[in-house]
Amino acid sequence: MSLLDARLVVRRGDFRLDVALTVGRGETVALLGPNGAGKTTALRALAGLTPLSGGHLTLAGRDLSTTPPEHRRVGVVFQDYLLFPHLNARDNVAFGPRRQGAGRRAAHATAERWLERVGLTDLARRKPRSLSGGQAQRVALARALAVEPVLLLLDEPLAALDARSRLETRAELHRHLSAHPGATLLVTHDPLDALVLADRLVIVEDGRVVQEGDAATITARPRTDYVAQLVGLNLFRGRGEGHAVRLAGDFVLTATDVVHGDAFVAFPPAAVALHPAQPDGSPRNTWPAVLTDIQRHGDNLRVRLDGPIVVAADITPAAAAQLDLAPGRALWAAVKASETRAYPAS
Incomplete structure (x- = not known):
């Protein structure tokens, strides 16, 4: 009681x-x-x-x-x-x-x-x-x-x-x-x-x-977005279609979880990999993005990416130098399905 x-x-x-x-x-x-x-x-x-x-x-x-x-x-x-x-x-x-x-x-x-x-x-x-x-x-x-x-x-x-x-x-x-x-x-x-x-x-x-x-x-x-920011995750809401979650604009994220109906999909900034060009092998979750902001985040750098979805990504200073990162830089982002979590929104 x-x-x-x-x-x-x-x-x-x-x-x-x-x-x-x-x-x-x-x-x-x-x-x-x-x-x-x-x-x-x-x-x-x-x-x-x-x-x-x-x-x-x-x-x-x-x-x-x-x-x-x-x-x-x-x-x-x-x-x-x-x-x-x-x-x-x-x-x-x-x-x-x-x-x-x-x-x-x-x-x-x-x-x-x-x-x-x-x-x-x-x-x-x-x-x-x-x-x-x-x-x-x-x-x-x-x-x-x-x-x-x-x-x-x-x-x-x-x-x-x-x-x-x-x-x-x-x-x-x-x-x-x-x-x-x-x-x-x-x-x-x-x-x-x-x-x-x-x-x-x-x-x-x-x-x-x-x-x-x-x-x-x-x-x-x-x-909610506030809770996602609190715990340091990228969070999106969409429609679950098995292993896929369809977001606004018909953009699809793939997860290992199976979910149907109204759903969330989340992944940490560290799960986002950045590439100067479209990666070979066409991993399921890849999309073109534009870097809008870059700030120090602990020992790493946190970058903000615009595109079909807006995400945060954490990378090392060495990787940032190799990619020649600066606001306005065009990149490709990728997230493995195994790095995402999908779950019902209700």
């Missing part, structure tokens, strides 16, 4: 959020989506900071649809942490227990236990302005967990950190989330944060869920 069971309907002007969410005990679910998809609106609705226009919200069997924020057993770590600047780390963490009715001494004892758990005992008397980004994030996490929340909400918890702090803090956060007995919802636009921290992913676009499942399922079978 899910600890959190919600359908969040929120209307704000022309935007409408309608998202169903379930999170089990001890489970971390990541809510991913582009800017403006409704992720933060969903988080604020769960926290009671944005009223629902419809739907339902149940936490541990209790209806919270109209419950004020202070009466929900919900802890929140905001993107910018929002620590109280006039309070030291210990008093920031003690704030929640005090609001719940704990005495000053008991609240301080709770705060000191949590600061010890996040490795900040020595910084208990420090004000937020004298903490690093990673330290402030851990204080914010301790403050959220000190109220023993049934639901923990994390809003882009690593976005404010530099690359080095992000790596260290992500590992630390994963340890704490694994030990949290309640439900956790992580809002992020970073696929790496979601893949490392979450047990399950829910993808939101334009206020609705477009795909959900574990990381392996979503990365293997993306269902």
Whole structure:
């Protein structure tokens, strides 16, 4: 049985959020989506900071649809942490227990236990302005967990950190989330944060869920362009005709999978081979293309190709030099059928 069971309907002007969410005990679910998809609106609705226009919200069997924020057993770590600047780390963490009715001494004892758990005992008397980004994030996490929340909400918890702090803090956060007995919802636009921290992913676009499942399922079978870009795949939709998928413009891609009816076909940029002329032997998936853009992508180069289909291809710098690549260069692209994945669109 899910600890959190919600359908969040929120209307704000022309935007409408309608998202169903379930999170089990001890489970971390990541809510991913582009800017403006409704992720933060969903988080604020769960926290009671944005009223629902419809739907339902149940936490541990209790209806919270109209419950004020202070009466929900919900802890929140905001993107910018929002620590109280006039309070030291210990008093920031003690704030929640005090609001719940704990005495000053008991609240301080709770705060000191949590600061010890996040490795900040020595910084208990420090004000937020004298903490690093990673330290402030851990204080914010301790403050959220000190109220023993049934639901923990994390809003882009690593976005404010530099690359080095992000790596260290992500590992630390994963340890704490694994030990949290309640439900956790992580809002992020970073696929790496979601893949490392979450047990399950829910993808939101334009206020609705477009795909959900574990990381392996979503990365293997993306269902929208946003998800395909997120996992680094070229994605096309067409009509399955056995081993062939017929796309717009009557262009056909061949796969080893058999699919009939409305279908997707996907392949990674690394599967696209580039040739200066039409390759010999006429492999099944070949087409003329024009290079429109070239950028560094890790140790390789990522090129964008226009033609009967628009694709991304990854090649080595050596191959780029050999092909004399530049925008406007005419090429032939090829993808082996064995490198593609075809699957039903419904």
